Amino acid sequence: PVKRTNKKIGRNDPCPCGSGKKYKKCCGK
Secondary structure (H helix, E strand, O other), X not given: OOOOOOOOOOOOOEOOOOXXXXXXXXXXX
């Protein structure tokens, strides 16, 4: 699982989990 960080992740930014998908389509549910 992805740990929460202080970094702000935009919904259209690449997901930090490394899937290569956008955050909103991956872990940003």
